[in-house]
Amino acid sequence: MPNSKTIRILGIKIDKLTVKEILEKIEGFLLSNSQYYIVTLNSEMALEAQKDEEYFYILNDADLSVVDGSGLKFAGLATGNNFKRVPGADLTKKILRIAENKKLKIAVLNWSRGLSVKENIERALAEKYPDLKFIVENIERDLVDFAKTENLARLQKFEPNILFITLGAPYQEKFIYHNLSKIPSAKLALGVGGSFDFISGKLRRAPLIFQKLGIEWFWRLIMQPWRWRRIYNAVIIFPYKFIKWRFINRFFYRKNVVGFIFNDQNQVLIVSRAGERDYWGLPQGGVDSEESDDDAILREMKEETNIDNIDILRKFENIYKYKWPKGYTHSGYKGQRQTLYILKFNGENNEIKLSPWELKDWKWVEIDKLISEADEVHKKAYQIFLEKFRSV
Numbered sequence: 001m002p003n004s005k006t007i008r009i010l011g012i013k014i015d016k017l018t019v020k021e022i023l024e025k026i027e028g029f030l031l032s033n034s035q036y037y038i039v040t041l042n043s044e045m046a047l048e049a050q051k052d053e054e055y056f057y058i059l060n061d062a063d064l065s066v067v068d069g070s071g072l073k074f075a076g077l078a079t080g081n082n083f084k085r086v087p088g089a090d091l092t093k094k095i096l097r098i099a100e101n102k103k104l105k106i107a108v109l110n111w112s113r114g115l116s117v118k119e120n121i122e123r124a125l126a127e128k129y130p131d132l133k134f135i136v137e138n139i140e141r142d143l144v145d146f147a148k149t150e151n152l153a154r155l156q157k158f159e160p161n162i163l164f165i166t167l168g169a170p171y172q173e174k175f176i177y178h179n180l181s182k183i184p185s186a187k188l189a190l191g192v193g194g195s196f197d198f199i200s201g202k203l204r205r206a207p208l209i210f211q212k213l214g215i216e217w218f219w220r221l222i223m224q225p226w227r228w229r230r231i232y233n234a235v236i237i238f239p240y241k242f243i244k245w246r247f248i249n250r251f252f253y254r255k256n257v258v259g260f261i262f263n264d265q266n267q268v269l270i271v272s273r274a275g276e277r278d279y280w281g282l283p284q285g286g287v288d289s290e291e292s293d294d295d296a297i298l299r300e301m302k303e304e305t306n307i308d309n310i311d312i313l314r315k316f317e318n319i320y321k322y323k324w325p326k327g328y329t330h331s332g333y334k335g336q337r338q339t340l341y342i343l344k345f346n347g348e349n350n351e352i353k354l355s356p357w358e359l360k361d362w363k364w365v366e367i368d369k370l371i372s373e374a375d376e377v378h379k380k381a382y383q384i385f386l387e388k389f390r391s392v
Contacts, residue, residue: 007083009075010046010245011330013060014067016076016083023094025064029188030104030161037062037176038190040088042069043238044230045169050241053303055170057357058177066091071234075242089205092164092195095188096125099162100132107160107186108196109151109175111167112138120200128199135160141171146179159185164192249332253321255287256336257297260389261310261343267364269345269352270373271304274360281378282385283359284338286331293317297341304355305362309347314392316340320381340385342392 005016017025029036039045039062049056059065066086067073073085099106108121118136125134135158137151146152163186165172172191180189197203260282261269273279285300287293294312301307316339323335354362365373367389374382 007076007079007081008330009072009079010050010241011056011060012041012046012049013062013065014041014072014076014083015065016081017066018084019086022064022066022086022091023098026095026188027098029063030098030102032187035180035184035186036064036188037173037180038064038066038091038188039173040066040068040086040091040190040192041072042067042169043071043075043234044069045173046072047233047238047241048170052170053355053357055174058170058173061177062173069234071238071242075238075246078242078246088192089195089198091190092192093199095162095164095190096129096132096199100129103131103133104161105133105135105159105185106162106164107155107158107183108134108136108164108166109139110136110196111171112140114166114168115194115197115202116166116200120202121196124196124200139167139175141167143175146175147182152179152182155183156185161185161187163189164196165189166192166194166196168193245332250334252333253335253337254331254333255293255296256284256338257287257293257300258282258284258338258340258385259297259301259343260340260385261301261305261307261345262367262389263345263364265364266367268367268370269305270363270365270370271354271359272361274356274358279375281374282382293339297339297343301343304358306351306353307345307347309345309351311344311346312341313344314342314388316342316388319388320384322381338381340388342389 007014007016039059041059045059049059067076067083068086068088070085073083076083096106110116110118110121118138121136125132135154137154139151143149160183163176163180163183165175167175169191172193176189176191180186194203198205269283270280271283273281283301283304285296285304287296293315298308301310318337319340320338321335352362354360370386371379371382
């Protein structure tokens, strides 16, 4: 049953909660024996997720997704959802106050080349939250192996309950996803971008009238004109993408490429989609704008299965078209228009490595058993695909 408190914009999950409900969930997280992470979502992050599959998954896997940017607030209104916008800087202050009152420890993992340096944050926290126990560590965005750093050893010794990461998107969310489990004392982690720049006084918040009108972006442009490209993406590109996703795509079929990959043993490769049920089918994926079908099939096969040692034998353009059931996809399209590629695999099985964001298993099956092995939803299309394969 769909969660009435959750909506999606550009396929990204958003929790439609009041500030009170958000804080109640956070306090519940802190009392739990599990680990949780929060994303404070803005339109730039939603755009980045459209081209970064890993980031798309990480945002949608968050335990709580709070709307930060005004662009998402207006997009929500266009979908009939009036949810509360909670700027990351405000949420950070509220969580810091909770931590101080409950005698919890916090850690700030700060981008060493950010506006606020470690000393700025330490001074501000000591002044504004005198009873708070905290540690501030400098880290880099391109950190390869956090497990081997002295930062991790110091954090594990300090045993923080809450982690604030200031690397900016998408680095901070990816850092949390891959490293939170290495700090078992932490019950909660969140990426806060430049929130500590406001706390340290390095940046001034927009005047209240700008905040109420949802045009803090204009204040940032005045204060930091070098950010114009990011602001352009948020103010121009995001509304365009949203309008296309919400109002235009519904009239069109998404371009899709399917890989019929076979080997020397007359077997075809099928994969199981990530999800709760067994869902087997041929590897496939969408065609990006301004991308040729040939480029798309090679990219998708590489992304999904790591296979690049293949020959394209034949292409059957727009061979199958079908509509999606309501609620089946978050892409906004009415269905898919599929182009089939017959591909000869020339590599070794150990070269096959699945994308963890989309797939959970793979296997070779006898070509004559493709229909019986595939999910029910594919059987009609695969009858056509088999006929084309046998004609090659």
